Amino acid sequence: MTVLFDAPEIWLTVLACVLLLGEAFTGVRSRTIGQFAVVGTAVIFVVTLLSVVPPGGATYWSGSYIWDGTAQFFKLFFIFTSLVVTWMSLTFESQIDENRAEFYVLPLLITAGMCLLASAGDFMLMFVALELVTITFYILVAYQRQVRASLEAGVKYLILGGLSSAFLVMGIAYVYGLTGSTNFSLVFGVIQAGEITGPSVLPLAFGLLLVLVGIGFKIAGVPFHIWAPDVYQGAPTPITAFLSVGSKAAGFVILIRVLVDAFGLVQLYANYWSLLLIIMAAASMLLGNLAAIPQRNLKRMLAYSSIGHSGFVLIGVLALAGSGPARELGGTAVGIYLISYLIASLLAFVIVAIVTQKESPDAIHNYAGLWQRSPLLAGGLAVALISLAGIPPTVGFVGKLTIFTAAWEANLYSLFWIGVAAAVAGFYYYLGVVKTMFWSKPLDTEPIPVAPSLRFLILLLVVATFVLGFFTTGLQVMVGDLVAANL
Amino acid sequence: MTLLLLLLIPLAAIFLIMLRCPAKPVAVWGAAANFVYSIVMMGGYDTTGSAGSKIIDGYQFVIKYPWLDLPGLPLISFHLGLDGINAPLVFLCTTVTLAAVSLTPATIKRAPEFFIYVLLMSLGALGAFLSLDLFFFFIFHEFALIPTFLLIGIWGTQNRQFASMQLTLYLTLGSLVLLGGILALVLWSGANTFDIVDIQKQLANTALSETDQFAIWPLLLVGFGILISLFPFHTWAPGGYACAPPAAAMMHAGVLKKFGIYGILRVAMPCLDPSGAAWAYWEPWLWVLLLGNVLFVGYTTVAQKELPLMLGFSSVMHMGYMFLGIATFDLIGLTGVVMLMVAHGLSAALLFAIAGEIQQRTGENRMDQLGGLAKRMPFLATAFVLGSLASVGMPGLANFAGEIMIFFGAFNRINFGAYEAGQAVPLMIVVILAIWGIVISAIYSLRSISKVFFGDLPERYAEVRDLETFQERAPYILLMAVLLLLGFVPSIITSNAHQSLSLMLGGGS
Numbered sequence A: 001m002t003v004l005f006d007a008p009e010i011w012l013t014v015l016a017c018v019l020l021l022g023e024a025f026t027g028v029r030s031r032t033i034g035q036f037a038v039v040g041t042a043v044i045f046v047v048t049l050l051s052v053v054p055p056g057g058a059t060y061w062s063g064s065y066i067w068d069g070t071a072q073f074f075k076l077f078f079i080f081t082s083l084v085v086t087w088m089s090l091t092f093e094s095q096i097d098e099n100r101a102e103f104y105v106l107p108l109l110i111t112a113g114m115c116l117l118a119s120a121g122d123f124m125l126m127f128v129a130l131e132l133v134t135i136t137f138y139i140l141v142a143y144q145r146q147v148r149a150s151l152e153a154g155v156k157y158l159i160l161g162g163l164s165s166a167f168l169v170m171g172i173a174y175v176y177g178l179t180g181s182t183n184f185s186l187v188f189g190v191i192q193a194g195e196i197t198g199p200s201v202l203p204l205a206f207g208l209l210l211v212l213v214g215i216g217f218k219i220a221g222v223p224f225h226i227w228a229p230d231v232y233q234g235a236p237t238p239i240t241a242f243l244s245v246g247s248k249a250a251g252f253v254i255l256i257r258v259l260v261d262a263f264g265l266v267q268l269y270a271n272y273w274s275l276l277l278i279i280m281a282a283a284s285m286l287l288g289n290l291a292a293i294p295q296r297n298l299k300r301m302l303a304y305s306s307i308g309h310s311g312f313v314l315i316g317v318l319a320l321a322g323s324g325p326a327r328e329l330g331g332t333a334v335g336i337y338l339i340s341y342l343i344a345s346l347l348a349f350v351i352v353a354i355v356t357q358k359e360s361p362d363a364i365h366n367y368a369g370l371w372q373r374s375p376l377l378a379g380g381l382a383v384a385l386i387s388l389a390g391i392p393p394t395v396g397f398v399g400k401l402t403i404f405t406a407a408w409e410a411n412l413y414s415l416f417w418i419g420v421a422a423a424v425a426g427f428y429y430y431l432g433v434v435k436t437m438f439w440s441k442p443l444d445t446e447p448i449p450v451a452p453s454l455r456f457l458i459l460l461l462v463v464a465t466f467v468l469g470f471f472t473t474g475l476q477v478m479v480g481d482l483v484a485a486n487l
Numbered sequence B: 001m002t003l004l005l006l007l008l009i010p011l012a013a014i015f016l017i018m019l020r021c022p023a024k025p026v027a028v029w030g031a032a033a034n035f036v037y038s039i040v041m042m043g044g045y046d047t048t049g050s051a052g053s054k055i056i057d058g059y060q061f062v063i064k065y066p067w068l069d070l071p072g073l074p075l076i077s078f079h080l081g082l083d084g085i086n087a088p089l090v091f092l093c094t095t096v097t098l099a100a101v102s103l104t105p106a107t108i109k110r111a112p113e114f115f116i117y118v119l120l121m122s123l124g125a126l127g128a129f130l131s132l133d134l135f136f137f138f139i140f141h142e143f144a145l146i147p148t149f150l151l152i153g154i155w156g157t158q159n160r161q162f163a164s165m166q167l168t169l170y171l172t173l174g175s176l177v178l179l180g181g182i183l184a185l186v187l188w189s190g191a192n193t194f195d196i197v198d199i200q201k202q203l204a205n206t207a208l209s210e211t212d213q214f215a216i217w218p219l220l221l222v223g224f225g226i227l228i229s230l231f232p233f234h235t236w237a238p239g240g241y242a243c244a245p246p247a248a249a250m251m252h253a254g255v256l257k258k259f260g261i262y263g264i265l266r267v268a269m270p271c272l273d274p275s276g277a278a279w280a281y282w283e284p285w286l287w288v289l290l291l292g293n294v295l296f297v298g299y300t301t302v303a304q305k306e307l308p309l310m311l312g313f314s315s316v317m318h319m320g321y322m323f324l325g326i327a328t329f330d331l332i333g334l335t336g337v338v339m340l341m342v343a344h345g346l347s348a349a350l351l352f353a354i355a356g357e358i359q360q361r362t363g364e365n366r367m368d369q370l371g372g373l374a375k376r377m378p379f380l381a382t383a384f385v386l387g388s389l390a391s392v393g394m395p396g397l398a399n400f401a402g403e404i405m406i407f408f409g410a411f412n413r414i415n416f417g418a419y420e421a422g423q424a425v426p427l428m429i430v431v432i433l434a435i436w437g438i439v440i441s442a443i444y445s446l447r448s449i450s451k452v453f454f455g456d457l458p459e460r461y462a463e464v465r466d467l468e469t470f471q472e473r474a475p476y477i478l479l480m481a482v483l484l485l486l487g488f489v490p491s492i493i494t495s496n497a498h499q500s501l502s503l504m505l506g507g508g509s
Helices: A008-026 A030-050 A069-095 A100-119 A123-141 A148-179 A184-192 A198-219 A227-234 A237-262 A267-292 A298-320 A326-355 A375-389 A395-409 A413-439 A452-470 A473-485 B004-018 B023-044 B086-103 B111-130 B134-143 B145-155 B160-189 B196-205 B210-228 B236-243 B246-256 B258-271 B277-302 B307-328 B331-362 B378-392 B398-416 B425-453 B470-488 B491-508
Strands: A058-060 A065-067 B060-068 B076-082
Touching: A008 A030, A008 A069, A008 A100, A030 A069, A030 A100, A065 A069, A065 A100, A069 A100, A069 A237, A069 A326, A069 A452, A069 A473, A100 A123, A100 A237, A123 A148, A123 A237, A148 A184, A148 A198, A148 A227, A184 A237, A198 A237, A198 A267, A198 A298, A227 A237, A227 A298, A237 A298, A237 A326, A267 A298, A267 A413, A298 A326, A298 A395, A298 A413, A326 A375, A326 A395, A326 A452, A326 A473, A375 A395, A375 A413, A375 A452, A395 A413, A395 A452, A395 B134, A395 B160, A413 B145, A413 B160, A452 A473, B004 B023, B004 B086, B004 B111, B023 B086, B023 B111, B060 B134, B076 B086, B076 B111, B076 B134, B076 B196, B086 B111, B086 B246, B086 B258, B086 B331, B086 B470, B086 B491, B111 B134, B111 B145, B111 B246, B111 B258, B134 B145, B134 B160, B134 B196, B134 B258, B145 B160, B145 B246, B160 B196, B160 B210, B160 B236, B160 B258, B196 B258, B210 B258, B210 B277, B210 B307, B236 B246, B236 B307, B246 B258, B246 B307, B246 B331, B258 B307, B258 B331, B258 B491, B277 B307, B277 B425, B307 B331, B307 B398, B307 B425, B331 B378, B331 B398, B331 B470, B331 B491, B378 B398, B378 B425, B378 B470, B398 B425, B398 B470, B470 B491
Parallel strands: none
Antiparallel strands: A058 A065, B060 B076
């Protein structure tokens, strides 16, 4: 039972409790709390990185807790996201009026929830972990209470989050009612044995559909994306980053768990979900990328573009959860695309958090001539956007390439061509921002100071973008276990 | 001797400029070193093609090691090699790069960035030409698009915002369509690798099925076609080149655009069976489109009023001849394509450079507002006349050798190809119409010479200066000298190209 001692969920929760108590009883400054949170998260990241996954994976508590390659990949993903988010919160502190310490502690609880989600082997555990994530996010999204946009975002996220949980729980009820279990492997056993027949097939498929709708909200796939632009724009920037990277990946890990572990390769149900996911992928890629074009607010633009990126990842999920030789490539594609999205998105949001101004926050015209005000910020944001657009030699290109190859290998030709159209549209608005930064006249020529620690963070992410784009052996190591776990 | 050095020299120059070394001297010395090194490589090229160990599958100086083996993804290797087809293009690239950086004034705004971007374009083009792996072949070209975008957008003239965006988006679309074709080729060939040589070997054993070839052919044609500005996908080119700073127009029109033609020679021809039904089905489309380039774009060129725009259209028009060379599918015709790629690259670079110089010195680019400049600028006038005559196809200049070989190749196919009586008529009509294109190009070239350089000199240009020092003239002299040299001794290029092409076609079918 070694896993229980190095399971990151435990230590994240412990860290959160210690920091909360410390803030309440010792009176240390909120900034110190934040620094402790960063260091603690970094330590937990290293411990998780070093913990060994037994070959073939292991399960605990009668299969409801899974410790395998998928779990480890996503846990590292979430902890790293949390690390960067807390790090950038340190610079965002001035934008928050009160209760600053909780702003560093709550993300730890979210991360604990996400890590639990990555290991969930049971619909109930999955739901509880998801609620831990979502409810904590309700608080954080509305954290800047003095800003109306933030409050509005909070309310929207609350209502639509509640709605999506309702769909999910309803779907779980159907699945339980028809299969008699909430455990993924038991559900799979019942389905595979062919015990669900005749008139029961359709209700079970309907239950799966409801579960997928719930997950659709989490990954912000069209048509369940409507909350994303407003919430992304209104939430404090570090929280937007967390939502767009962490929360989205959390949606994908449960999608993979439900499709691969619970419903598996059962062709009868694959006919239902694959059609749904194909439509969702196509609509997300097109709508996300086309609707991003007219946006004048950078955070809103990134929100739409993140909807588009969900569409691309869905192609990988379709290949991964499908059959045949595409399965292996699908796992690779999902892993690499998420890594590339993680690096580029976080890089973009770190810079957005630094450039943010009080009046007309995050409008793209604030970025005019950024090159002259701070070459580091302009260069960093350009690298992030180029990677999101998928231009070599960045890691974003490797992501796009694997996704496109997976689409071709899985015979999803229509999605390939829609992806091509979406990628070209993506070029247009990403390069539009690059254009603004590099050759528009600045409204304000005052240089923007960047703290040394953030300078280091930006350079780290920029270097990672190129190094992983060039020397892709690193990627190979990162996704190896994820792929092996889903074969 | 290693091919890697060709890529490392520009990279080193870029790093030195980033470290705040004086931009122009570093760029010029870097480009010059690369130019010299490319000549040294040519000198080390084994022209007899007999020495065994040095040559692998017809490629020399081969560097190959596995790069990326992701689970499920076909193997990607870093594979460089030189043969008679890409060696001339490498030489073209280093020559044009040297000319482009040395004629850019050191005082240009944001100079370090400018030279970095030009060197990045050069690096991208060299990498694409040298790569024998489809992954690197693709990404080196794609990667050169960003510096192109920035060069046009920051240093361009007139409608630069629109032009840079249009050019980049159009080329990206082309690249992605091409990516579709490449993925189809890689996955359907069953070779499970991105390596061009290995795919060809695999296909030599088991050719692609007819239906696969039917699907891949248009993807490659449209993908490469957009990159080459094949009619009707050419609309990005003239405007983009007209707005670009001279160095960027030289690098793109002269060098990077040749990537598409090179790709057809390197990837499409050996992998898709030219005697098969797919090729036979799609080929008439190619004929029609190439006539679109030669005739439609040719007449459009005649109508142009602005010098840079006219040159942009003219460079699109000449792409038609390269497609004709490909459509001949004859050894002589294809050798002509290689020759014409180099020749056109040099002459287009020369003309764009002069157009930039004239615009900078007179502040004018409308041809009817200019005139009589030969009196004030004898050197530029001479260079422009030489460049124009080269692009028309005057004997003694490199373009002539390329074009005449293409026409010979076409007639070769008509006379000796596998045609039954009467079947060769459509191709013959295509060739005759294409030859008419030479007349069109003579019309617009000579008219532009007479309008810009002869006639009355307007008062306001009485004080315009020519290029006076040798330093200023050197890049132009370099381009002209190479044009003349290759015009008189085309065998420098053609003999190796002929050898490699015959090996490729012999091995491919």
